[in-house]
Amino acid sequence: MSKKATPAKPTRRRRGFERASSLVSSRVSRASESRGFAVSRLLTHWADVAGPDVARIARPVDVAYGRGFGATLTLLTTGANAPMLEMQKEAIRARVNACYGYAAIQKVRITQTAATGFAEGQVVFGEAAEDHPQQAPIQPEARAAARDVANDDLRQALERLGSNVLTKSKS
Numbered sequence: 375m376s377k378k379a380t381p382a383k384p385t386r387r388r389r390g391f392e393r394a395s396s397l398v399s400s401r402v403s404r405a406s407e408s409r410g411f412a413v414s415r416l417l418t419h420w421a422d423v424a425g426p427d428v429a430r431i432a433r434p435v436d437v438a439y440g441r442g443f444g445a446t447l448t449l450l451t452t453g454a455n456a457p458m459l460e461m462q463k464e465a466i467r468a469r470v471n472a473c474y475g476y477a478a479i480q481k482v483r484i485t486q487t488a489a490t491g492f493a494e495g496q497v498v499f500g501e502a503a504e505d506h507p508q509q510a511p512i513q514p515e516a517r518a519a520a521r522d523v524a525n526d527d528l529r530q531a532l533e534r535l536g537s538n539v540l541t542k543s544k545s
Contacts, residue, residue: 416473423473424466431455435485444480451484459484513537 421429432455436448447470451459459466463482470479516536523529 416470419473423469425469428459428462428466432459432484437479445478446481446483447479448483448485451486453486456484456486511537513540515540 416423416434420434424432432449432451434447435450437445438448439445447467449459449466463484467479467482470482471477512533513536516533516539519536520529520532523532
């Protein structure tokens with residue numbers, strides 16, 4: 375007797391849920407490698423690599439590999455911020471090379487337009503988002519509870535904490 379071929383069942387993951395980052399990591403790597411970024415972490419964690427001050431005013435757009443050893447990192451910025459970045463080139467290069475793990479970047483080039491076209495160069499760099507969300511008004515009960523604290527900073531912090539606790543418990 376010959377057995378009938380049964381259709382293959384779809385494979386299931388045996389590990390349960392997977393992180394969304396692991397599902398898209400190959401696509402992000404391919405997209406970043408097309409611009410010369412061998413390490414996609416440079417793009418995804420730019421604020422951590424360059425620091426919040428630099429990340430607020432500049433974005434990496436290209437890594438070009440020349441004939442010799444070392445590459446050129448191109449940063450996009452606005453006109454007013456270019457002189458400030460010019461003074462920080464060596465610090466940026468050192469931080470980026472620390473991300474790579476070796477001296478991959480030899481030069482940092484600053485541009486006010488994108489390397490591939492004028493449309494991409496019209497990026498508006500905004501201010502960093504506030505670290506603190508909008509504060510609710512201080513409730514009278516919280517103000518009365520923290521009234522006897524002598525230190526002004528501590529008293530204000532306790533008032534905010536008490537107000538947040540009272541607001542959360544009412545809703």
